[in-house]
Amino acid sequence: MDEKVRVSKIVHGSLEDGKGIRTVVFFAGCPLSCKWCHNPECIEKKPVIMYLKNKCILCGKCISVCKDAISSDASGIKIDREKCTSCGECSKVCLGEALSLSQSEMTTDEIFSEIIADISYYKYSGGGVTFSGGECLRQPDALKDILLSCKKEGINTCIETCLDISWETVSEIAEYTDSFFVDIKLMDRNKHKEYTNVGNARIIENITKLFKKHSDITFRIPLIPGVNDDMANLEQTVKFVSLLEGNGERRIEVLRYNNLAESKYESIGKKFTSFGEVQSDSDMEKLKIYLNNICDNVKVVGGNI
Numbered sequence: 001m002d003e004k005v006r007v008s009k010i011v012h013g014s015l016e017d018g019k020g021i022r023t024v025v026f027f028a029g030c031p032l033s034c035k036w037c038h039n040p041e042c043i044e045k046k047p048v049i050m051y052l053k054n055k056c057i058l059c060g061k062c063i064s065v066c067k068d069a070i071s072s073d074a075s076g077i078k079i080d081r082e083k084c085t086s087c088g089e090c091s092k093v094c095l096g097e098a099l100s101l102s103q104s105e106m107t108t109d110e111i112f113s114e115i116i117a118d119i120s121y122y123k124y125s126g127g128g129v130t131f132s133g134g135e136c137l138r139q140p141d142a143l144k145d146i147l148l149s150c151k152k153e154g155i156n157t158c159i160e161t162c163l164d165i166s167w168e169t170v171s172e173i174a175e176y177t178d179s180f181f182v183d184i185k186l187m188d189r190n191k192h193k194e195y196t197n198v199g200n201a202r203i204i205e206n207i208t209k210l211f212k213k214h215s216d217i218t219f220r221i222p223l224i225p226g227v228n229d230d231m232a233n234l235e236q237t238v239k240f241v242s243l244l245e246g247n248g249e250r251r252i253e254v255l256r257y258n259n260l261a262e263s264k265y266e267s268i269g270k271k272f273t274s275f276g277e278v279q280s281d282s283d284m285e286k287l288k289i290y291l292n293n294i295c296d297n298v299k300v301v302g303g304n305i
């Protein structure tokens with residue numbers, strides 16, 4: 001099988017997305033649209049043109065290929081996003097590499113070639129490949145195809161997911177996956193809907209089922225100031241994980257707020273909202289100590305998004 005996949009990017013040599021050195025494949029398209037998302041270009045499953053002003057050398061070549069959608073004024077290049085058809089022609093002539101499409105279509109074979117090229121790093125470090133996004137489970141046939149190829153080559157696989165997907169898909173993909181990172185953004189269903197655009201009923205149900213089925217799951221809470229970093233939400237999350245039925249270790253990773261996505265929002269013509277300051281080292285330490293004392297059977301560690 002050689003399925004087509006909408007991919008936002010492939011990152012090589014990551015040390016933050018699972019054990020060892022990892023290749024991370026970012027699938028495009030997500031059922032959620034979190035107000036703090038730091039990969040806003042991955043939310044839609046269609047490409048948009050990204051413009052990085054600090055790389056633009058004002059050569060004007062993009063205007064010569066697209067007078068309809070691109071113009072310039074004293075402050076630089078302007079893209080009329082109503083008129084842009086995401087054809088990507090401007091990015092091909094851009095001398096400064098200031099223009100690029102946010103995603104592209106790749107075959108599963110092409111993706112697997114990029115994964116297997118890093119196999120010596122996986123062997124040396126105990127690493128592997130992580131499928132992220134967006135939401136990789138939204139393109140399950142292609143994902144299964146690549147997971148099977150990885151299994152044949154003995155490559156460790158990890159999935160980062162929000163789990164807002166049918167249980168049939170989650171259950172099938174879990175058969176071929178070594179480990180999961182599962183986000184638990186908010187326990188309150190109304191707040192979940194307010195900040196991510198969807199409720200959390202299916203997510204909570206899938207977490208409950210997946211923990212019974214799979215023994216290597218790390219739950220992740222991205223700490224968003226003023227949204228989900230209150231003790232009521234965090235305590236409720238720890239207690240929920242503590243009561244899950246299953247044999248796996250109960251691990252929660254609390255992730256420091258990432259407020260560095262402003263330039264990404266600018267590059268796709270969207271408004272960025274900051275939720276506040278990044279937690280300090282000492283705040284994170286205090287939080288971990290507090291949360292680790294709530295339930296004996298849950299281990300809370302820290303990390304970065």
Ligand code: SF4
Nearest residue numbers: 066084085087088090
């Ligand atoms: S992607 Fe195509 S339509 Fe959009 S600005 Fe570039 S050349 Fe014009």
Ligand code: SF4
Nearest residue numbers: 056057059060062094
């Ligand atoms: S082609 Fe690229 S570098 Fe030249 S003006 Fe357009 S965006 Fe800037």
